[in-house]
Amino acid sequence: MSQRTAKITFSDSDQTIELPVLEGTLGNDVIDIRTLGNHGYFTFDPGFIATASCASSITYIDGEAGLLYYRGYPIEQLAQHSDFMEVAYLLLRGELPTAQQKAEFVATVRHHTMLHDQMATFYRGFRRDAHPMAVMVSMVGAMSAFYHDSSNPFDPEQRDVAAFRLLAKVPTIAAWSYKYNQGQPFMYPQNRLGYTENFLYMMFATPCEAYEPNPILARALDRILILHADHEQNASTSTVRVAGSSGANPFACIAAGIASLWGPLHGGANEAVLKMLEDIGDVSRIGEVIARAKDKASGFRLMGFGHRVYKNMDPRAAIMRQTCYEVLDELGLHDDPLFRIALKLEEIALQDDYFIQKRLYPNVDFYSGIVLRALGIPTSMFTAIFALARTAGWVAQWHEMVSAEGHKIARPRQLYTGPTRRDYVPIELR
Numbered sequence: 001m002s003q004r005t006a007k008i009t010f011s012d013s014d015q016t017i018e019l020p021v022l023e024g025t026l027g028n029d030v031i032d033i034r035t036l037g038n039h040g041y042f043t044f045d046p047g048f049i050a051t052a053s054c055a056s057s058i059t060y061i062d063g064e065a066g067l068l069y070y071r072g073y074p075i076e077q078l079a080q081h082s083d084f085m086e087v088a089y090l091l092l093r094g095e096l097p098t099a100q101q102k103a104e105f106v107a108t109v110r111h112h113t114m115l116h117d118q119m120a121t122f123y124r125g126f127r128r129d130a131h132p133m134a135v136m137v138s139m140v141g142a143m144s145a146f147y148h149d150s151s152n153p154f155d156p157e158q159r160d161v162a163a164f165r166l167l168a169k170v171p172t173i174a175a176w177s178y179k180y181n182q183g184q185p186f187m188y189p190q191n192r193l194g195y196t197e198n199f200l201y202m203m204f205a206t207p208c209e210a211y212e213p214n215p216i217l218a219r220a221l222d223r224i225l226i227l228h229a230d231h232e233q234n235a236s237t238s239t240v241r242v243a244g245s246s247g248a249n250p251f252a253c254i255a256a257g258i259a260s261l262w263g264p265l266h267g268g269a270n271e272a273v274l275k276m277l278e279d280i281g282d283v284s285r286i287g288e289v290i291a292r293a294k295d296k297a298s299g300f301r302l303m304g305f306g307h308r309v310y311k312n313m314d315p316r317a318a319i320m321r322q323t324c325y326e327v328l329d330e331l332g333l334h335d336d337p338l339f340r341i342a343l344k345l346e347e348i349a350l351q352d353d354y355f356i357q358k359r360l361y362p363n364v365d366f367y368s369g370i371v372l373r374a375l376g377i378p379t380s381m382f383t384a385i386f387a388l389a390r391t392a393g394w395v396a397q398w399h400e401m402v403s404a405e406g407h408k409i410a411r412p413r414q415l416y417t418g419p420t421r422r423d424y425v426p427i428e429l430r
């Protein structure tokens, strides 16, 4: 079969440019515009609304149908039957592990959980009230100053060690940012515990009392980690790819991803949702909040609603809503006021013309904050937990990029709108 092509014609000339059309295994075909520059044109797409920045075989989203697959496996099946370590393996290696492969993977992650002890001294340089994400950006970036033997992205073995170190140490870094915040001693990882239990242990144990993580709550947190593990070319993942495309240190690249994730339009949304629900305070005020979200002049958006890709229900939101019921049940919090406000807010928004026409549905963050809060996680740690989960995706995407054939540094073009050439004017003549 001959290669499909697309033709660009111009309204002011007879010029025609023919470009190849590439097909993926699922989803939209893409027009390969790489040779467009030879004809004197670039494309203009700020915010990457219609631009595929890479080819990837990791995650697939169908925003119209509300589908999310990791390596072909639907998120619903992974959330129900898998666990975060297995999902991390799947994202990184491309296939589900055998029992032996999984045991080896988990054991390797487990033996990398401790931080270089000198890194503990860094925490003391921060103010106690520093946001955990500020601490995480710095601490993950600081890993690049400690782990020199896993910093060459073009060496497959070093890449693998970097991936293990990141998966294993980011939970320790996150939990310790909370401990420092609280003025409590750092709790060293307990390698008898599973990945998620260990994180809960480092967050909530103290040297004074025995602490055993509740397995049902640990399972709920593990599910949150699965749901947040990857989401194809979102802002933070693209940031990791762009940073890593220059051959930069892997730990510095993940720190760049954490910085991008921090924003309220991305990973910061779960924290913003909870603040919004607390501000609403009562179901009687929902109408007022919906009206404000519809009024552009207010600058206010309904947090946890809308998505660049999902124009239907975010499949992660449906799983999260169900998890919310389960966790609140387990804790005897059926009447949690914030959950009641969230359910009512969702119900009203989904019947509102503004939200229907703009195809704004709840996203994963709409319910994840309520679950995290029920688990006793403070609001300031929500985005840090998102970062912990997304580390699996960032590392897999970074791996894929640096090992790809024909790897190129990311270097976008621009539409220049500044002054044309002009001559320097000496200061006394201005």
Ligand code: CMC
Pocket: 231, 234, 264, 265, 266, 267, 269, 293, 294, 300, 301, 302, 303, 304, 305, 306, 307, 308, 309, 358, 360, 363, 364, 365
């Ligand atoms: N509340 C009210 N109006 C909204 C909202 C909202 N949450 N989201 C989008 N709109 C409106 C927006 O004003 C715009 O209206 P118009 O066409 O009249 O200018 C239209 O819907 C399209 O919005 P957009 O900002 O052009 O869409 P986008 O694809 O650039 O942004 C988004 C997507 C997620 C940033 C946006 O929906 C948003 O700000 N949502 C709230 C923040 C949020 O929940 N973020 C978490 C995203 S999911 C987690 C993750 O993947 O990081």
